[in-house]
Amino acid sequence: MSDRDYGDETARLSGQVRRFARVGASVGGLAAQVVGARVFGIKLDRGRHSTELKAALGGLKGPLMKSAQILATIPDALPPEYAEELRQLQSNAPAMGWHFVRRRMRGELGPGWQGRFANFEHEAAAAASLGQVHRATAPDGRALACKLQYPDMASTIEADLQQLRLVLSIYRRADGAIDPSEIYKELSERLREELDYAREARHIGLYRSMLKNEPGVRVPEVLPELSTARLLTMTWLEGRPLLDFIAGAGDVELRNRVAMNMFRAWYVPFYNFGVIHGDPHLGNYTIREDGTVNLLDFGCIRVFPPSFVKGVIDLYMALRDGDRDLAVSAYESWGFQNLSSEMLEALNIWARFLYAPLLEDKPQRIMESDSGVYGAKVAHRTHAAMRRLGGVRPPREFVLMDRAAIGLGSVFMHLKAEINWHRMFHELIDGFDVDRLAKRQAKALKAAGLPPPA
Numbered sequence: 001m002s003d004r005d006y007g008d009e010t011a012r013l014s015g016q017v018r019r020f021a022r023v024g025a026s027v028g029g030l031a032a033q034v035v036g037a038r039v040f041g042i043k044l045d046r047g048r049h050s051t052e053l054k055a056a057l058g059g060l061k062g063p064l065m066k067s068a069q070i071l072a073t074i075p076d077a078l079p080p081e082y083a084e085e086l087r088q089l090q091s092n093a094p095a096m097g098w099h100f101v102r103r104r105m106r107g108e109l110g111p112g113w114q115g116r117f118a119n120f121e122h123e124a125a126a127a128a129s130l131g132q133v134h135r136a137t138a139p140d141g142r143a144l145a146c147k148l149q150y151p152d153m154a155s156t157i158e159a160d161l162q163q164l165r166l167v168l169s170i171y172r173r174a175d176g177a178i179d180p181s182e183i184y185k186e187l188s189e190r191l192r193e194e195l196d197y198a199r200e201a202r203h204i205g206l207y208r209s210m211l212k213n214e215p216g217v218r219v220p221e222v223l224p225e226l227s228t229a230r231l232l233t234m235t236w237l238e239g240r241p242l243l244d245f246i247a248g249a250g251d252v253e254l255r256n257r258v259a260m261n262m263f264r265a266w267y268v269p270f271y272n273f274g275v276i277h278g279d280p281h282l283g284n285y286t287i288r289e290d291g292t293v294n295l296l297d298f299g300c301i302r303v304f305p306p307s308f309v310k311g312v313i314d315l316y317m318a319l320r321d322g323d324r325d326l327a328v329s330a331y332e333s334w335g336f337q338n339l340s341s342e343m344l345e346a347l348n349i350w351a352r353f354l355y356a357p358l359l360e361d362k363p364q365r366i367m368e369s370d371s372g373v374y375g376a377k378v379a380h381r382t383h384a385a386m387r388r389l390g391g392v393r394p395p396r397e398f399v400l401m402d403r404a405a406i407g408l409g410s411v412f413m414h415l416k417a418e419i420n421w422h423r424m425f426h427e428l429i430d431g432f433d434v435d436r437l438a439k440r441q442a443k444a445l446k447a448a449g450l451p452p453p454a
Helices: 003-039 045-058 063-071 079-085 098-109 152-174 179-193 197-210 240-245 252-273 306-321 323-333 341-359 373-388 398-415 421-429 432-447
Strands: 129-139 143-148 230-236 275-278 285-286 294-295 301-303
Touching: 003 152, 098 143, 098 230, 098 301, 129 323, 143 294, 143 373, 197 230, 197 252, 197 432, 240 252, 240 285, 240 301, 240 398, 252 275, 252 306, 252 398, 252 421, 252 432, 275 323, 275 398, 275 432, 306 323, 306 421, 341 421
Parallel strands: none
Antiparallel strands: 129 143, 143 230, 275 301, 285 294
């Protein structure tokens, strides 16, 4: 090992140790309470501790916060008290100061980096879990968004993933309804991918291709000459955050248009190419005055084998037609094994909840109420049934599919959209052919410089 390699390794180890020190107390507190409850019968005050955990994580940059947000949307991956608190978690960590930004930009683009922009704003326009965004202007006058990764994020991710493994293993011992081992593998792989902004640039190219015929969705254009593995420079898309847009949009027709554009932004790529955007977080898109949706962040992208997409459609058909054998085939195509009739029905409790708006051919809200109470009750019933039957290990592909479905459902609830979801869905799946999807997917991934699904 060279001196440089040794120094890099030492720096990474030092970064991980510092990260452990910052988050270890919160995770350790969770461990102590769970162990106390299990071994000594001490009452576990989950409500109080979940609030403390949210407060501790909310001020941290990094993937542990993002993991918590994703886990909070997966039914019973965490106890309900933790899920409710972490669902509200947003990135409120302070942005890097100008002195720090200037030094990092020099490291990415060289000493003359400022001369490559007509203007570069000192204050960050937005701060996220892995990096922050600065507005800039290209020499040709185009408005730009420069996403600059925070320092030492590789060590941060490894430290956070070890803490996450501990949290999930503790909960697994405390409650055996859900085996989170595949969930952990999926989060680990996706979070490590998000470090690579060159890969995200390829994702943007993929989405520009997949959505080129969608007038209600905009995707930025990457400037490769101003981008690196830790700096992503793209065109700036003007729009308002969703909640700001809703506050000023009394027009039901406009709100419905936004919902339809969001639906197509997520599901045209999935049903036509086997690709899902796994993070419909409120900060990952903005809305134009005409209801057009701007997609802004492409770090959390999942490419599925065509057989998985077929399984999603098969399960819909099975629930619609009451076809037990087709439902079993769909679950088995995703990796479930040896399904008893009781476990099949337990899985279908949650599946019917997710598919319900698609099964009826009429305009309707995405849920019967504008709160998440009904969904929580369904998740509780699913959880109780699975625990009684000895537990289940969800396939890793479920992580981002559930994240997308629940996240988009929340958006549609905010919009109070009333749409015929059944017809929108059938516009995408009618005439589905798995071999045609496979060919289309392979061509799109190759053109974008991305590997085929594992």
